[in-house]
Amino acid sequence: MSVPLLQAEDVLVQFPAPGQAPIRAVDRVSFSVAANETFGVIGESGSGKSTLGRALVCLNRPDAGRILHDGADPFALTGRAFRAHRRNYQIIFQDPNAALNPRMTILDSVCEPLEILGEATAAARRDRARAMMDRVGLSGSYAGRYPHELSGGQKQRVNIARALTVRPKLMVCDEVVAALDVSIQAEVLNLLAELQGEFGLTFVFITHDLGVVSHVSDRIAVMYLGKIVELGPAARVRHAPLHPYTEALLSAEPSALPAAMRTRERIVLHGEIPSPADPPSGCRFRTRCRFAEPRCAVDAPAFREVQPGHFAACHFVDQLTLQGPAS
Amino acid sequence: MRGWLRRDLRAAVCLAYLAGLVLLAVLAPWIAPYSPTAQKGAEALADPSAAHWLGTDDLGRDVLSRLIFGAPASLYASFLAVSIATGIGVPFGLLAGLLGGWVDRIISRLIDTLLSFPGIVLAIGVTGALGVGLTHGMIACGLVFSPTLARLARAQTLVVKNELYVDAARCFGASTGRILLKHILPNAVQPLIVQLTLLLAAALLAEASLSFLGLGVQVPQPSWGAMLARAYTYIDIAPEQMYAPGFAILLTAMAFNGLGESLRDVLDPTMKRR
Amino acid sequence: MNRRWRMLGERLSQVIPVIVLATIIVFGLLQLVPGDPAMTLAGEQATDERIAEIRHLYGFDKPFLVQYGTWLGHAAQGDLSRSLLSGERVVTLIGQSFPHTLTIVVLALLISLLVGVPLGILAAMRAHTRADTAISALSSVGVAIPNFWLAMILVTYFALGLGWLPATGATPLGESVVGSLRHAILPALALAAGGIAELTRQLRSALLEVLSSQYMRTLRAKGLSETAMICKHGLKNVGVNLLTVIGLLFNRLLGATVVVEAVFAIPGMGSLIVRAAINKDFPVVQGVVLSMVLVVVATNLLIDMLYSVLDPRVK
Numbered sequence: 001m002s003v004p005l006l007q008a009e010d011v012l013v014q015f016p017a018p019g020q021a022p023i024r025a026v027d028r029v030s031f032s033v034a035a036n037e038t039f040g041v042i043g044e045s046g047s048g049k050s051t052l053g054r055a056l057v058c059l060n061r062p063d064a065g066r067i068l069h070d071g072a073d074p075f076a077l078t079g080r081a082f083r084a085h086r087r088n089y090q091i092i093f094q095d096p097n098a099a100l101n102p103r104m105t106i107l108d109s110v111c112e113p114l115e116i117l118g119e120a121t122a123a124a125r126r127d128r129a130r131a132m133m134d135r136v137g138l139s140g141s142y143a144g145r146y147p148h149e150l151s152g153g154q155k156q157r158v159n160i161a162r163a164l165t166v167r168p169k170l171m172v173c174d175e176v177v178a179a180l181d182v183s184i185q186a187e188v189l190n191l192l193a194e195l196q197g198e199f200g201l202t203f204v205f206i207t208h209d210l211g212v213v214s215h216v217s218d219r220i221a222v223m224y225l226g227k228i229v230e231l232g233p234a235a236r237v238r239h240a241p242l243h244p245y246t247e248a249l250l251s252a253e254p255s256a257l258p259a260a261m262r263t264r265e266r267i268v269l270h271g272e273i274p275s276p277a278d279p280p281s282g283c284r285f286r287t288r289c290r291f292a293e294p295r296c297a298v299d300a301p302a303f304r305e306v307q308p309g310h311f312a313a314c315h316f317v318d319q320l321t322l323q324g325p326a327s
Numbered sequence: 328m329r330g331w332l333r334r335d336l337r338a339a340v341c342l343a344y345l346a347g348l349v350l351l352a353v354l355a356p357w358i359a360p361y362s363p364t365a366q367k368g369a370e371a372l373a374d375p376s377a378a379h380w381l382g383t384d385d386l387g388r389d390v391l392s393r394l395i396f397g398a399p400a401s402l403y404a405s406f407l408a409v410s411i412a413t414g415i416g417v418p419f420g421l422l423a424g425l426l427g428g429w430v431d432r433i434i435s436r437l438i439d440t441l442l443s444f445p446g447i448v449l450a451i452g453v454t455g456a457l458g459v460g461l462t463h464g465m466i467a468c469g470l471v472f473s474p475t476l477a478r479l480a481r482a483q484t485l486v487v488k489n490e491l492y493v494d495a496a497r498c499f500g501a502s503t504g505r506i507l508l509k510h511i512l513p514n515a516v517q518p519l520i521v522q523l524t525l526l527l528a529a530a531l532l533a534e535a536s537l538s539f540l541g542l543g544v545q546v547p548q549p550s551w552g553a554m555l556a557r558a559y560t561y562i563d564i565a566p567e568q569m570y571a572p573g574f575a576i577l578l579t580a581m582a583f584n585g586l587g588e589s590l591r592d593v594l595d596p597t598m599k600r601r
Numbered sequence: 602m603n604r605r606w607r608m609l610g611e612r613l614s615q616v617i618p619v620i621v622l623a624t625i626i627v628f629g630l631l632q633l634v635p636g637d638p639a640m641t642l643a644g645e646q647a648t649d650e651r652i653a654e655i656r657h658l659y660g661f662d663k664p665f666l667v668q669y670g671t672w673l674g675h676a677a678q679g680d681l682s683r684s685l686l687s688g689e690r691v692v693t694l695i696g697q698s699f700p701h702t703l704t705i706v707v708l709a710l711l712i713s714l715l716v717g718v719p720l721g722i723l724a725a726m727r728a729h730t731r732a733d734t735a736i737s738a739l740s741s742v743g744v745a746i747p748n749f750w751l752a753m754i755l756v757t758y759f760a761l762g763l764g765w766l767p768a769t770g771a772t773p774l775g776e777s778v779v780g781s782l783r784h785a786i787l788p789a790l791a792l793a794a795g796g797i798a799e800l801t802r803q804l805r806s807a808l809l810e811v812l813s814s815q816y817m818r819t820l821r822a823k824g825l826s827e828t829a830m831i832c833k834h835g836l837k838n839v840g841v842n843l844l845t846v847i848g849l850l851f852n853r854l855l856g857a858t859v860v861v862e863a864v865f866a867i868p869g870m871g872s873l874i875v876r877a878a879i880n881k882d883f884p885v886v887q888g889v890v891l892s893m894v895l896v897v898v899a900t901n902l903l904i905d906m907l908y909s910v911l912d913p914r915v916k
Binding site for chain 2: 057086091117159166
C-alpha cells in the first residue's frame with residue numbers, strides 16, 4: 001500500500017486559556033487522506049474543524065501527535081527546507097477578504113507565492129499569474145485593482161488562483177463558500193471540481209453544510225467538540241449513519257418533500273454546543289443525544305471500525321436504529 | 328490626497344507652511360539678505376528698518392538672515408532625531424510583536440524603562456556622554472523618542488500578525504523578514520506616520536531646548552534655540568530680540584502637530600478625535 | 602483587600618526589573634563616552650595622576666559587569682560618588698537641588714489641574730461651539746510653545762517690567778514659604794502651559810467619550826441636566842483616566858523644568874545636570890538621571906495604588 005498524501009496521527013491542538021486548563025480545540029484525531037481523494041470534514045462552529053484544517057497545513061503546530069505529509073513530519077524540517085515544503089499543502093480560507101493583503105494589488109498578491117519560491121523572472125511570474133487568473137475566471141482587468149474593489153466571489157477566485165500558482169498537491173478548503181452569496185457558491189464549487197481533475201488536486205473540504213460536502217466528497221469525517229465521531233465513505237455516512245450526531249445533522253438538511261410525505265422525523269438538537277473549555281464527561285455528545293444513557297457520562301466511547309472503512313464513536317452503535325437522510 | 332487637503336484646511340495650511348520652510352532652508356544662502364555671521368558692531372541691537380527687516384542682534388548681525396539660516400539647522404535636527412528614533416524603535420517593536428515570548432518580554436521591559444526617564448533629562452545625559460553638539464544632541468533625542476515608536480509598532484504588529492493574509496503568506500513559505508516587510512509593516516504604518524509627524528514637533532522643541540542650554544548648536548552657527556539663548560543674555564536691554572526665533576519655533580511646532588492631528592483623523596480611524 | 606495586596610505585589614514585580622534596567626542604562630551612559638573615558642572625564646589639562654585616579658575611581662580597568670556591580674553596590678547604599686568638579690558628594694548636591702525642582706514641578710502640576718480641569722469640562726460641555734474652538738486653539742499653542750521661551754516672556758513682563766516677582770534665584774521652602782512661592786510662581790506658570798493644554802485635551806476627549814455612551818444617553822432621557830451629568834457621572838468615570846494623565850504629566854514636567862530652571866537661574870536639578878553634562882562631570886550626570894527616574898517610578902507606583910482605591914473594578 002502506498003503512503004497516504006496526508007495523515008493525522010492522534011493530533012492534539014490546544015490553546016492556552018488564562019486561569020484554567022488549556023482548551024483542546026482538536027482532541028486526539030486520526031485519519032488519512034489518499035492522493036486525488038476529496039475528504040470532507042463536517043462540524044458545527046466550535047467543533048475544531050478550522051483548527052484542524054490549519055494544523056493540516058502547519059499553521060498550528062500539534063501539541064501532541066503528528067501530521068504527516070507524504071509520510072514525513074514537516075515540522076521535523078528546519079528553516080528553508082520547511083518553507084520550501086509548504087507549497088505542496090495549501091489552504092483557502094472562509095473569509096476571502098481577510099486572506100488578501102489590502103495594500104497589495106490583485107496581481108501582486110497572485111504573484112507573491114512564486115516570488116517567495118524565487119521561480120522564474122518577474123515578467124514570467126506575472127504571465128503565469130495572469131494565466132492562472134484567467135483560468136479561474138477572473139478578467140485581466142482586475143490585475144491592477146485592490147481587494148476592496150472586488151466582490152467576495154471574485155476575491156475567493158483570487159485566493160484560489162494564488163494557491164494554484166505553486167501547484168500544490170493538497171488543498172484544504174475551509175468553508176470556502178460559506179461567506180459567499182448562494183448564487184456564487186455553486187459556481188465556485190464547480191470551479192474547484194474542474195480544477196481538481198485538471199491539476200490532480202487532493203481536497204480536504206471543511207464545512208458545516210452537509211449538502212455542500214456530501215456530493216463532492218469520497219469520504220466524510222464528522223467532528224464534534226474536537227473529536228471525530230464518525231468517519232466513512234460519503235454514501236454510507238449519508239445513507240446509513242452510525243452516530244446519533246450524524247443522524248441529527250442529516251435530519252436538519254432541508255428536504256424537497258412536503259412534510260406529510262417525509263418518512264422520517266425531524267430530530268432537533270437541543271441547546272448550544274457545549275463550551276470546548278469544559279467538555280462533558282464521557283461521550284461529549286451525550287448532553288444533546290436522544291439515546292444517552294448513564295454509561296455515556298462515565299466512559300468515553302472508543303472510535304472503532306464498525307463496518308469495513310466505516311468508523312464511529314458510540315457505545316450503542318450496534319443497537320441503535322438511525323434514520324437516513326430526507327429522501 | 329488632493330481631496331483631503333481641500334476638505335481639511337488645517338492640513339493644507341500646515342503642509343504649505345512646512346513646504347515653504349523646507350524651501351527656505353534649502354535656499355537659505357540665496358534668500359537671506361546677509362551672511363548669518365557678518366558682524367557690524369556699529370549697528371548692534373538696531374530696530375527693524377528697511378535694511379534689516381527684523382533688526383540686528385548684539386553683534387550687529389542681521390536677525391532675519393540668522394532666522395533663515397536657523398531653519399536648516401532646526402529641520403535637520405528634527406528629521407535626524409526622528410529618523411534615528413524610527414530606525415531603532417520600529418524594528419524592535421516589530422520584532423517584539425511578531426516573535427512574542429521572551430524577546431517580547433525583554434523589549435517591552437526596556438520600553439517601559441526608557442519611558443520612565445524624563446525625556447530631556449536622559450537626552451542631556453546622553454549628550455553629555457557623547458559630547459555637546461547638534462548631531463550628538465539629536466542622536467540622544469532619537470534614543471529618547473525610540474521607545475514611543477517601539478511601543479506603537481509592537482501594538483500594531485500584534486493586531487496585524489493575526490490577519491489571515493499573514494497566514495496565507497506563511498503557507499507559501501514566506502520568511503519572517505518578508506512577512507514583516509511586505510505584510511506587517513505596510514499595514515501597521517499609518518499610526519506610525521501620525522506618531523512620526525507629532526515627534527517632529529517634539530524633536531524641534533528638544534533641539535531648541537538643548538541649543539538654549541548650550542548642549543546643541545555651538546556658536547557662531549545659527550539656530551533658533553541658540554538665538555533665544557543669546558537673546559536671554561541681554562533680556563533686560565533688548566527683550567524684543569526673543570520674539571522672532573520664539574515664534575519661528577512655535578509656528579513650526581504647531582505646523583507639525585497640526586499636520587499630525589489631521590493625518591490621524593484620516594489615517595487612523597481608531598484614534599479619531601471627537 | 603487580599604486582592605489589592607496581590608496586585609501591589611504584581612506591580613512591584615514589574616517595577617523591579619524596570620529599576621534594574623534603569624540603573625544599567627544610567628551606568629551604561631558612561632560607555633557612550635568616545636575614546637578613553639578616564640582621559641575625557643579628567644579634562645584636557647589633567648595630569649597623569651588625575652587620569653589614573655579617575656580610572657581607579659571608576660574601575661575602567663575592570664570588565665563592565667564588575668564596574669557596574671561596584672557602582673550599583675555603592676549606589677544602593679546611597680553613595681553616588683563625588684563630583685569631579687567640586688569634589689562634593691553627589692548625594693549632597695542632589696539633596697540641595699531637588700527641593701527647588703520639586704517645588705516648581707508640584708506647583709506647576711497644581712496650576713495645570715486648577716486651570717486644565719475646568720477648561721476641559723467647559724470644552725466638553727460646549728463641544729463644537731466657539732468656546733470649544735477657542736480652547737482647542739489655545740491648547741494647540743500650549744502644546745507647541747517652547748516653555749523656556751514662555752519663561753523668558755514672563756520674566757520680561759512680570760519680573761523686569763512690572764517688578765512684581767523676582768526674575769531669578771530660589772528660596773528654600775523651609776526658609777520662607779512666601780519667598781519660596783514668589784520665586785516658584787513664574788517658572789511654574791511657564792511649565793504649566795503645556796500641562797494645562799495636555800490636560801484640557803485629554804479631559805475633553807475622555808468626557809465626550811463618556812457622554813456619548815449608552816448609559817449617559819439613558820440618563821439624559823431621564824431629564825438629567827448636562828451639568829449634573831458631567832459633575833456626577835462624567836467626572837467619576839474619567840477619574841481613573843485623569844490619574845494616568847497626571848502620572849505622565851509629572852514625568853513631562855520633571856523633564857521640562859530642567860530648561861526652565863536655566864532661565865530663572867534656579868539651583869535645581871536642571872542646572873545641576875546641565876553644568877555637569879557640559880563639563881563631563883559624570884558622577885553628577887548619572888546621579889541626577891538616576892534620582893529622576895527613581896522619582897518617576899515611585900510616582901507611578903503611587904498612582905497605581907491610588908488607581909486600585911478609586912477604580913471599583915480593581916477591587
